[in-house]
Ligand SMILES: O=C(O)CCC(=O)C(=O)O
């Protein structure tokens with residue numbers, strides 16, 4: 386006897402190690418227009434669960450879910466059209482048209498649209514103009530851009546990440562499992578490609594512009610929330626033994642008003658960011674090797690809460706769908 390929703394029935398089959406039966410059940414439900422089954426199949430294809438990752442096929446499931454009226458699916462589709470996941474190229478204009486449609490019935494979409502319409506961007510969502518950076522230090526090379534983001538943009542980043550925050554963790558290379566991050570005691574969330582709303586996309590473009598890199602070089606935007614006494618101990622952002630090194634870091638200060646929590650460079654400045662400020666620094670020397678001079682920390686919070694968003698930028702294009710923390 387089968388009971389429960391198609392999702393529940395399929396989950397039981399997956400738990401019984403019968404993935405083919407689970408997928409077949411979801412596909413039958415999807416054919417009958419079950420929107421949850423359509424979304425589940427889309428997410429499996431995007432994540433590569435129960436089979437190889439298949440972005441174009443995921444997009445087809447998602448399209449049907451959106452046609453039937455799935456509100457969160459519509460926002461996901463906007464993100465994927467904008468960043469080009471499962472299609473030939475990123476398509477800002479097409480994504481904007483979808484967002485306008487979604488905004489008619491969904492206040493979340495309407496808020497995103499309003500924020501994007503206030504931005505000064507070109508037909509690809511890239512900034513029309515850039516402010517001048519203020520050098521804070523030469524070695525290590527640290528530059529500040531004051532108020533690069535508006536309070537509303539900062540609030541949007543925190544709002545997207547908020548529900549996804551989890552205690553910081555890294556993948557233990559010896560076991561492949563997640564364990565607590567040894568140097569970072571904060572809550573963290575990654576805004577992956579399926580959550581890269583037009584607001585986030587435009588923010589990522591702006592960070593690419595100020596760092597002189599292409600948007601494709603960035604890891605997904607990573608948001609951190611530090612509560613009292615939480616910190617990020619002295620570290621370098623460059624990774625040991627990676628082929629595609631983190632050459633630069635951009636940090637957005639999403640709020641201010643807390644005590645402590647400055648960003649301290651061991652051999653450089655101590656920065657108390659104001660909301661919307663960005664700092665950009667290099668993590669490698671001119672020969673591409675990790676630069677010990679780039680060592681820095683997020684000092685412990687003494688009072689209040691600190692929110693930042695970090696974009697670690699690679700030497701070459703980085704596939705956001707393959708992101709795993711700490712790798
Ligand atoms: O919290 C800070 O100020 C520093 C954050 C940091 O080091 C990083 O995100 O890589």
Ligand SMILES: [Fe+2]
Nearest residue numbers: 620621622681
């Ligand atoms: Fe760092």
